[in-house]
Structure formats: C-alpha cells, structure tokens
Amino acid sequence: MNGEKEKDKAVVLVSGGMDSCVTAAIARTKHELALAHVNYGQRTAAKEQLAFEAIADFYGVSHRLAVKLDHFRQIGGSALTDERIAVPERGSVREVEAALEIPVTYVPFRNAHFLAVAVSWAEVIGARAVYIGAVAEDSSGYPDCRPEYYRAFQELVKVGTRPDTRITIETPVIGKRKSEIVKRGLELGAPLELTWSCYQAEEEACGVCDSCILRLRAFSEAGRQDPIRYRTRRGLKASN
Amino acid sequence: MNGEKEKDKAVVLVSGGMDSCVTAAIARTKHELALAHVNYGQRTAAKEQLAFEAIADFYGVSHRLAVKLDHFRQIGGSALTDERIAVPERGSVREVEAALEIPVTYVPFRNAHFLAVAVSWAEVIGARAVYIGAVAEDSSGYPDCRPEYYRAFQELVKVGTRPDTRITIETPVIGKRKSEIVKRGLELGAPLELTWSCYQAEEEACGVCDSCILRLRAFSEAGRQDPIRYRTRRGLKASN
Numbered sequence: 001m002n003g004e005k006e007k008d009k010a011v012v013l014v015s016g017g018m019d020s021c022v023t024a025a026i027a028r029t030k031h032e033l034a035l036a037h038v039n040y041g042q043r044t045a046a047k048e049q050l051a052f053e054a055i056a057d058f059y060g061v062s063h064r065l066a067v068k069l070d071h072f073r074q075i076g077g078s079a080l081t082d083e084r085i086a087v088p089e090r091g092s093v094r095e096v097e098a099a100l101e102i103p104v105t106y107v108p109f110r111n112a113h114f115l116a117v118a119v120s121w122a123e124v125i126g127a128r129a130v131y132i133g134a135v136a137e138d139s140s141g142y143p144d145c146r147p148e149y150y151r152a153f154q155e156l157v158k159v160g161t162r163p164d165t166r167i168t169i170e171t172p173v174i175g176k177r178k179s180e181i182v183k184r185g186l187e188l189g190a191p192l193e194l195t196w197s198c199y200q201a202e203e204e205a206c207g208v209c210d211s212c213i214l215r216l217r218a219f220s221e222a223g224r225q226d227p228i229r230y231r232t233r234r235g236l237k238a239s240n
Numbered sequence: 241m242n243g244e245k246e247k248d249k250a251v252v253l254v255s256g257g258m259d260s261c262v263t264a265a266i267a268r269t270k271h272e273l274a275l276a277h278v279n280y281g282q283r284t285a286a287k288e289q290l291a292f293e294a295i296a297d298f299y300g301v302s303h304r305l306a307v308k309l310d311h312f313r314q315i316g317g318s319a320l321t322d323e324r325i326a327v328p329e330r331g332s333v334r335e336v337e338a339a340l341e342i343p344v345t346y347v348p349f350r351n352a353h354f355l356a357v358a359v360s361w362a363e364v365i366g367a368r369a370v371y372i373g374a375v376a377e378d379s380s381g382y383p384d385c386r387p388e389y390y391r392a393f394q395e396l397v398k399v400g401t402r403p404d405t406r407i408t409i410e411t412p413v414i415g416k417r418k419s420e421i422v423k424r425g426l427e428l429g430a431p432l433e434l435t436w437s438c439y440q441a442e443e444e445a446c447g448v449c450d451s452c453i454l455r456l457r458a459f460s461e462a463g464r465q466d467p468i469r470y471r472t473r474r475g476l477k478a479s480n
Binding site for chain 1: 305307308309310311312314315316317342346347348349350351352353355356357359360361363364383384386388389392393395396397398399400401402403
C-alpha cells in the first residue's frame with residue numbers, strides 16, 4: 001500500500017457485473033479508486049448493489065457513491081426497467097447474435113446518465129479519470145457501448161466542465177472479447193465470484209438471458225468454470 | 241388547435257425559470273410539447289417545480305415528466321446543492337460580471353444529467369427534438385451553457401441512440417441577451433409571471449443573487465417591470 005496515496009484518483013463505475021469489476025481491477029493498477037454505482041430501477045438492482053458493495057469491500061475502498069435513479073422506471077421503454085416487457089431467453093450464443101436489432105434490454109441513452117454521475121463526482125473530488133466497463137464487440141449491440149460514443153463523451157467533458165478540470169474517460173475493456181476480460185480479471189485477482197450479470201434473476205443466474213449466455217461463453221472460452229450459480233447452463237452447451 | 245397532432249413532438253426541459261419558459265414558447269410554434277422538469281435537490285426546488293407545473297398548465301400540456309435526482313446533494317460542490325456553501329449576494333450587475341471565475345453556484349456537469357433525462361424520454365416517446373433554455377452570453381459563465389457544449393452533446397446523441405432515432409438538440413435562446421429573451425417571451429405571450437429564477441428564496445425573490453440581478457437587468461433593458469415579487473431591487477438600481 002506504500003505510495004498508494006500519491007496516485008491520482010479515478011472514479012470507476014461499478015455495476016456489479018464482471019466487466020466493471022475487471023475494469024476496477026485495471027484502474028487500480030494506476031489509480032486510487034473511488035467507486036460509483038447506479039441503481040436505476042433495473043430488475044436485479046438489489047443484487048447488483050450488493051455485488052458493488054462486495055467488490056468495494058474486497059478492494060478496501062471507502063470512497064463510494066451509490067446513487068438511485070427513479071426516472072428510468074418512469075420513462076420505461078426497456079425490458080430491464082419495465083416489467084411488462086419480457087427479458088428474451090435464448091438457447092445459444094447463436095440465437096443472441098442472430099437477434100440483429102438492438103434488443104429490448106437496451107435502456108435508452110442509459111450510459112449517459114451513469115457517466116454524468118461519475119463526471120460530476122469526479123469533478124468535485126478532483127479525480128482525473130472516469131472508468132467504465134463498456135464492451136463493444138461480443139456484447140449486445142447497444143449503441144452506447146461503442147468507442148465513438150466514448151470519444152464523443154470525452155469531448156463533452158472537455159467543453160462542459162471547469163477550465164482547470166482534466167478528466168479522461170477510460171474504457172479499458174471496450175475492445176476485448178468477454179473471454180479476454182475473464183482472463184485479465186483472473187490475472188489481476190479480480191473477485192469474479194462476487195459479480196452478477198444476470199438480467200432477470202437474483203438468487204441463481206437464469207443462464208438463458210443474453211447477459212448470462214455471453215458470460216457463460218466467456219468463461220468457457222477462457223477454459224474456466226464460472227464460479228457463480230446458474231439455474232441452467234443450457235445456452236452454453238449449445239454454443240459455438 | 242387544428243393540425244396540432246401532426247406536429248412532431250419535442251421534449252422541452254423546463255426548470256421553471258424565465259429562459260426555459262420562453263424556450264417552451266418558441267418550441268411550441270413548431271412542435272407538440274412534452275415538458276420535462278428535474279428537481280435536483282437545489283435550494284429552491286419546490287418553488288421551481290410549482291413554476292414548471294404552472295407553465296405546463298398554462299400551455300395545457302399533459303405530457304409531463306417530473307424527475308427527482310438525489311445525487312447532487314450526495315455529490316455537493318455547489319452553493320445550489322450544498323447548504324454549507326453560501327449563495328453570493330451582489331450589489332450590481334458589475335459585481336456579477338467582475339466575478340470572473342466560474343461561480344460557486346456552478347453545479348458540476350449538471351446539464352448533462354438534464355439532457356440525458358430528456359434524450360432518454362425523447363427516444364422512448366418518439367420526440368424529434370430536445371429543447372433547453374441555456375444562455376451563453378449575459379449569464380453566469382457556466383461551461384455547460386456554451387454552444388460548443390451543445391454541439392458535443394448533439395454528437396453524443398447521434399452516436400449513442402438507436403440507429404433510427406433522430407433527435408436534435410435545440411438551444412433557441414443560447415445567443416440571446418436576457419433582455420431579448422424577455423422581449424421574445426412577451427411577443428409570444430409566454431407566462432413570465434409564473435416563472436422563478438431566484439437561487440435562494442421561495443416566497444419573494446431575493447433580488448441580490450446573480451440570477452435575480454441578471455433577470456432584473458433583463459426586464460429593465462426590455463423596458464418592462466418584472467411581474468414577480470422581490471425583497472429588494474437594489475442590484476437593479478446600481479446596474480449599468
């Protein structure tokens with residue numbers, strides 16, 4: 001821990017999922033961590049917030065901001081925030097990838113809200129970077145997970161904060177396959193067993209939503225067993 | 241009202257202040273209105289929300305979204321959201337303008353949160369534009385009130401929403417002096433008497449915060465009496 005205090009602070013958005021957990025592990029190699037979490041009224045909000053707290057405990061981070069946004073439920077338009085829209089269940093990765101359109105789990109313009117929270121906090125606490133675990137490839141095709149989106153957000157931060165504020169937007173896993181993220185997490189000793197990715201279940205992961213299926217494939221490709229519990233892993237068996 | 245239904249919808253961010261009220265009046269000439277308001281825990285939140293509802297009633301708009309964000313109080317760093325930081329009081333417009341630095345009433349990266357709410361809602365309801373009453377000149381020097389900020393946000397919306405979503409960010413008063421905004425509002429019959437601008441008081445406007453002082457000057461330059469009640473107009477008397 002020597003020298004830890006001299007590092008610049010970074011705000012890391014930690015959803016409680018695998019990608020953001022590994023992103024925190026990466027950020028920690030360069031920065032003092034400040035961890036931010038957003039409960040946006042999604043189906044598995046309680047579980048994800050527990051995962052956030054567990055990851056923050058694991059890394060001994062006291063600088064935490066847990067925010068609750070109620071308006072995504074008011075606005076709706078996504079299977080994650082509107083109970084009337086079902087979360088799609090698939091039998092395989094092929095089925096996930098065959099769904100070419102943006103899926104109903106897309107939460108309109110969601111990541112802008114998360115980044116805005118992180119940047120406001122970063123500006124107040126003097127953090128020099130905001131990390132987010134967005135993944136462009138090998139994910140669900142959400143428009144706000146692509147590199148050009150983060151380049152645009154970087155420009156927004158540059159022109160929209162105090163002249164002396166310098167905050168970079170960092171997306172260290174954006175170009176990685178999920179299996180590479182698993183491997184990098186394992187190398188860095190990230191607590192993947194504490195993370196939660198399932199879109200719809202909070203006790204045992206469902207194993208059939210897009211998020212579970214992509215996660216299961218990632219562990220499979222990395223040659224590891226996912227340490228969390230699943231109700232079924234049938235999506236995995238049919239994959240590739 | 242004939243033909244009203246054929247207009248494209250626009251989401252207008254209505255704070256309850258003068259600039260956003262006139263912005264709504266302008267948007268209404270081209271669009272069917274959907275009005276969004278954000279209570280971000282600012283000192284005068286209750287008063288501003290009442291002003292929003294009154295303006296929406298005045299225009300007969302049923303499509304309303306009132307959102308509450310608690311995290312600005314968690315994050316702090318501004319006189320508007322942290323009671324421990326005093327709102328500056330000035331004797332004149334000169335004093336407002338002499339405060340060259342970004343004032344303590346700057347709420348870090350605030351407008352990104354507001355725009356994110358408006359864009360998410362616009363995407364779900366199929367609105368084609370988001371209007372915000374930002375004013376660059378003749379305002380308090382906030383970085384997120386300048387044209388380049390809205391150009392950057394437009395790019396973010398373009399890359400960060402569904403491929404078939406087309407939402408333009410509209411800032412019709414950004415280049416206007418406040419006195420021009422008053423005049424335009426009066427021409428359009430905007431209900432300026434229902435608006436609220438004071439940063440710190442909710443019964444009678446204080447007359448000495450930056451927002452009151454700039455508003456009083458605007459009415460003075462427009463040759464009109466501001467219809468709302470002030471505790472003092474001494475900032476006005478000393479101006480120019």
